[in-house]
Amino acid sequence: MQAAFLVAPEGTEQVELTQPWQAVTKANGTPRLISTAAGKVQAFHHLDKADTFPVDLTVDEATEADFDGLVLPGGVANPDALRLDRRAVALVRSFFDAGKPVAAICHAPWTLIEAEVVRGRTLTSWPSLRTDLRNAGATWVDEQVKICTAGPNTLITSRKPADLHAFCEAFLAEFSH
Template sequence: MSQHNIAGKKVAFLLTDGVEQVELTSPWNAVKEAGGEPTLVAPKSGTVQGYDGTDKGQTFDVDLTAAEANAADFHALVIPGGVVNADHLRADKDAQAFTRAFFEQHKPVASICHGPWLLIEAGVLNGRSLTSYHTLQTDLKNAGANWSDQEVVVDQGLVTSRNPHDLPAFNDKLLEEIAEGEHAGQTA
């Protein structure tokens, strides 16, 4: 059981086909176990296909499309990784706008592995400290971020990690930031 109680807090999980399954299910379960209410948001309705590396995993039901979802209805945002997932999300204008709104509203955002690619397109990284899967470091630095190779990096409500091995630390910091609430320094 988590040391952080986030009872009643609504957490959006933004993803699409190609999501690295454990980077969805592990934080999702952590949020639920801490009393939070996760919601799956995707660019399209229906289901999304999860992957375990390059192998197909489970499918997950979409609760809201990114066009329908409103950041004002949530306390935090989680962006799981997966190369295909992240590449498709970063090209989606509704996903970009939904993500940017969390920063504009000073709400916690957590992103792991390839997920931070979307943060580049949302225009929210200039001057921010973060980590990601190592192959994204040049892209993130070019977007103005201060990238470092660490298990988890927290910067004013922005939580990032590198890969599935970092999930325990990622989940703990995600819950801590949600419990703390809005952060004045979390801004677009």
């Protein structure tokens, strides 16, 4: 299993990157870190700087054809930066167009809204995104993990770091198909 992890150069919530990354590795999969710039990404513990992680590919080098699924970690700044980068948004949309599963946690659905892939879908997220998702045509639910198959692909969403165990189990099951 090849899993793409898309993050901005700065602002991803570290645990929402590292725990799913470790889950992919433990399942004998290969995670790859993709960002909008080469080098390293700066992760955060909420608002405090945490560790840095090396980028494997930029959005210009990555293609959905090389992966079984896409993971979008959260953090407030991370998806906000990604949704302003047309190349990142296009990469996200390409996973939907190819019918490949996508997993997004916490604030990551902001990037999905920008990619215009949430209309008619049912998602969960950090509660502050509820209105944004509804305005984009999605149904928002307050659940630990939501698996939505209404659309060209399976979309797995979760609310927060406390949901990571269920989130990882759900996306690993989908990515392994």
